Amino acid sequence: xxKYTNFIGIDIGKFNFVxxxxxxxxxxxxxxxxSGIAKFLKQFKPYLSESLVVLETTGGxxxxxxLTLSKKSISVHRANTRKVKNFxxxxxxxxxxxxxxxxxxxxxxxxxxxxxxxxTPMSKSxxxxxxxxxxxxxxxxxxxAEKNRLQAPKVSLVKDSCQVIIKALTEQIEQVTKxxxxxxxxxxxxxxxxxxLKTIPGIGDVIAQDLVALMPELGLMDRxxxxxxxxxxxxxxxxxxxxxxxxxxxxxxDLKPALFLAAMAARNSNSNLKVFYEKLIARGxxxxxxxxxxxxxxxxxxxxxxxxxxxxxxxx
Numbered sequence: 142x143x144k145y146t147n148f149i150g151i152d153i154g155k156f157n158f159v160x161x162x163x164x165x166x167x168x169x170x171x172x173x174x175x176s177g178i179a180k181f182l183k184q185f186k187p188y189l190s191e192s193l194v195v196l197e198t199t200g201g202x203x204x205x206x207x208l209t210l211s212k213k214s215i216s217v218h219r220a221n222t223r224k225v226k227n228f229x230x231x232x233x234x235x236x237x238x239x240x241x242x243x244x245x246x247x248x249x250x251x252x253x254x255x256x257x258x259x260x261t262p263m264s265k266s267x268x269x270x271x272x273x274x275x276x277x278x279x280x281x282x283x284x285x286a287e288k289n290r291l292q293a294p295k296v297s298l299v300k301d302s303c304q305v306i307i308k309a310l311t312e313q314i315e316q317v318t319k320x321x322x323x324x325x326x327x328x329x330x331x332x333x334x335x336x337x338l339k340t341i342p343g344i345g346d347v348i349a350q351d352l353v354a355l356m357p358e359l360g361l362m363d364r365x366x367x368x369x370x371x372x373x374x375x376x377x378x379x380x381x382x383x384x385x386x387x388x389x390x391x392x393x394x395d396l397k398p399a400l401f402l403a404a405m406a407a408r409n410s411n412s413n414l415k416v417f418y419e420k421l422i423a424r425g426x427x428x429x430x431x432x433x434x435x436x437x438x439x440x441x442x443x444x445x446x447x448x449x450x451x452x453x454x455x456x457x
Contacts, residue, residue, distance in 0.1 A: 144193075144254070144255065145191060145192060145193040145216065145250075145254055146188075146191035146192070147162060147163065147188040147189075147191055147192040147193075148162070148163035148192065148193050148195070148247045148248075148250035148251045148254060149161065149162055149163070149185060149188065149189075149192050149193070149194045149195070149247055149250070150163070150194075150195050150196070150242075150243045150244060150245065150246025150247030150248070150249065150250060151194060151195070151196040151206065151243060151246065152196070152197070152239045152240075152242040152243040152246060153173065153196055153197065153199045153202050153203045153206065154173060154199075154202065154239065155173065155202050156172065156173055157170055157171065157172055157173055157177070157239075158170070158171055158173050158177070158181075158196075158206065159171075159239040159240055159242070159243040160181055160184075160185065160243055161240070161243035161244040161246070161247045162185070162188060162247060163244075163247040163248060163250065163251045166244075168240040168243050168244065169181070169184055170239075171184075173202060173205065173206070174205070175205075178205065178206055178209050181206075182209075182213070189213075189215050190215075192215065192216065193216045193217075193218060193250045193254045193257075194210055194215060194216065194217040194218070194250070195217075195218050195220055195246045195247065195249055195250040195257075196217070196218075196219060196220065196246060197219070197220050197222050197225055197246065198219055198220070198221070198222055199222075203219065207219060207260055207262070208262055210260075211260055211261075211262045212262075216259055217259065217260045218250065218257040218258065218259055218260060219260050220246065220249060220257070225245070225246065225249055228245070228249050228252075228253075229242075229245045263357065266324065266327075266328050266331070267354070267357055269324060270321065270324055270325070270331065270350075270353070270354045271354045271355065273317055273320055273321045273324065273354075274321065274350060274351055274354040274355065275354075275395070276317055277314060277317045277318060277321065278351075278395060280310055280313050280314045280317065281314060283310055284307065284310040284311065284314065287303055287306050287307050287310060288303075288307060290303050291303040291304065291307065318347075321350055322346075322350075325350065325353070331353055333450055334349075334353045334359075334360075334447055334450065335349045335350060335353055337446050337447060337449075337450055338352055338353070338443055338446070338447070340446065341403075341407075341414075341439060341442055341443060341446070342406070342407045342410040342412035342413075342414050342415075343402075343403040343404060343405070343406035343407030343408075343410060343414065343439060344403050344406075344439070344443070345406070348399050348400075348402060348403050351395070351396075351399040352396075352399065352443060355393065355395055355396055355399070356370065356371065356393065356396060358370065359440075359443055359444050359447045360444060360446075360447025360448040360449075360450060361448075362444065363444075364441040364444055364445070367440055367441060367443075367444040368437050368440060368441060370393055370396075371393065371396045371397065371400060371436075371437075371440045372393065372396065372397055373397070373400070373433065373436055373437040373440060396440075397436070400436040400439060400440060401432070401436060403436070403439050404418075404432050404433075404435040404436045404439060405432070407435060407439060408432065408435060414435060414438065414439070417434075417435065417438060418431050418432070418434075418435050421434055421435075
């Protein structure tokens with residue numbers, strides 16, 4: 142028997158969102174702001190208490206709706222965009238409008254409602270930490286781009302301009318990093334997690350901070366799900382007698398670059414992780430394959446270490 146009586150799909154846009162109730166051909170459009178969300182709640186009030194609401198990840202435009210619904214104890218699922226697109230394609234439909242997408246999301250909720258995870262809001266401190274870490278990553282990307290521009294032949298005025306921007310970006314990165322450290326120091330849980338992660342060879346301050354911010358689920362799942370969430374679980378490619386090359390893919394954005402740097406450092410460290418990497422190379426593994434395996438091992442170890450902090454009674 143279904144846990145939900147109604148299923149509501151919401152297609153989020155920057156300025157507006159469209160809502161659809163499963164079983165109805167009618168859709169409703171609202172502004173993506175406090176006033177629009179209040180109108181949506183009033184319009185769908187008869188259904189919300191027994192509903193599963195489904196919406197997609199849309200670069201943050203969904204957060205206000207998500208947090209509002211969550212605060213009101215309404216069951217809401219933030220769907221993986223790739224999964225929803227494949228779900229829609231399975232019906233052979235190529236048409237795409239906001240109204241059709243809202244109806245498709247309502248249908249997705251009806252079909253997958255029993256197995257999907259519900260959205261759990263992050264604490265304000267974690268939201269702030271995530272935004273600061275992401276800002277530092279953006280600034281670093283801009284810094285690399287500006288340094289590359291400086292290397293190309295240019296007139297002196299352009300080079301001077303590049304150097305001014307490089308200096309400004311460097312100062313901003315330092316300020317953001319300082320704020321990240323202050324935020325972590327002020328939170329005992331963040332501090333404990335960063336300290337624990339830094340015991341793993343290859344993980345320093347910056348990577349530990351990235352993992353705490355970008356993968357707060359670490360320590361709350363099994364090792365296979367941790368590897369999958371990081372995009373490091375090998376995907377099977379077998380059919381009959383054919384056994385194809387297995388690749389990793391998907392996973393949460395920005396985790397792999399951090400873990401790649403950790404693996405590079407661990408490979409050069411005096412640790413068991415270096416021994417693990419060298420054994421793979423000795424067995425004829427490609428260097429990139431061995432590094433990927435090392436990245437997966439690091440995230441599995443990180444998950445196990447943080448699990449001891451989260452559930453200490455189970456490891457005493």
